[in-house]
Amino acid sequence: MEKKSKFTIKSIVAIGIGAALFFVLGRFVAIPTPVPNTTANIQYGILSVFGIIFGPVVSMLAGFIGHTLIDLSWGSPWWSWIIASAVYGLLIGLAKKAIDIENGKFGVREIVIFNVVQIVAHGICWVGVATALDIIIYDEALSKLVAQSLTAWGMNALTTAIVGTLLLFAYAKTRTKAGSLQKED
Numbered sequence: 001m002e003k004k005s006k007f008t009i010k011s012i013v014a015i016g017i018g019a020a021l022f023f024v025l026g027r028f029v030a031i032p033t034p035v036p037n038t039t040a041n042i043q044y045g046i047l048s049v050f051g052i053i054f055g056p057v058v059s060m061l062a063g064f065i066g067h068t069l070i071d072l073s074w075g076s077p078w079w080s081w082i083i084a085s086a087v088y089g090l091l092i093g094l095a096k097k098a099i100d101i102e103n104g105k106f107g108v109r110e111i112v113i114f115n116v117v118q119i120v121a122h123g124i125c126w127v128g129v130a131t132a133l134d135i136i137i138y139d140e141a142l143s144k145l146v147a148q149s150l151t152a153w154g155m156n157a158l159t160t161a162i163v164g165t166l167l168l169f170a171y172a173k174t175r176t177k178a179g180s181l182q183k184e185d
Contacts, residue, residue, distance in 0.1 A: 011054060015061045018050040022066025022085075027073055033155060038148045040155035045163025047085075048092045048118055052101050052168055056093025063089030080133030084125040091121035099168075106172030111165055118164060119157045126152040 025043035032039055043066065051059030064086035071077040095117040099110045106114075131149045134140040 006057065011058050014050060014054045014058045015065070018047065018054075018058060018062025019065035019069065021046050022062055023069040023073075026066065026070040031155075031159075033151050035147045035151040038151045038155075040159055042159045042163050044085075044088065044118075044122070044156045044160045045167060047089055048114070048160050048164035049167045049171065051089055051093035052096050052099055052114065053171070054093070055096045056090045059089035059093040060086050061089070078138075080130050080137050083133060084130035087129050088121050088125040091124065092118055101168060101172055102175055104172050104175035106168050110172075111169070114165065114168060115161050118160045122153050122157045122160065126150075126156065 022043045025046060026041055029043075030039035030041055047059055047063050047066070050062055064082060067082045067085035068077055071082060095114060098113050098117075099106065101110075127149045130152070131142075131145045134145050135142065
């Protein structure tokens, strides 16, 4: 019995496009904050769209590859935050099951679900994963990490709420709602 791969051409292309957009936006459209080495990033809104449309594997890999490319373009990878980006992609991609975007459903209920999930996911990733890995991998001081992680959580959640919600709303408008087509007599 032949096993089917979960990677389709569509998912591989989505990973590539998602990683490229993540890289370009993260590298060239990062908005500085008063906290050192911490920026507001609109690429998480885009990554969220990929997660809701294509699911957790695509968005996890797009986040991992895209963030790795950003860090390499600056000199060297900062693995704790790269892993946090991948975990964010995974978590937001899991929300695909709760949001039926392909049938054009993105009303108040879906907007609330999306934003609760993305806010919680950003908290897990920046306050939890990135902070813990910064301490474990790089022996960073917790006092320094508190400001960085809280700023990253807040700014990424805010930009995702704006960019992600608007893009998902627009995308849903391009989809045909289930049962909306009628046969003409």
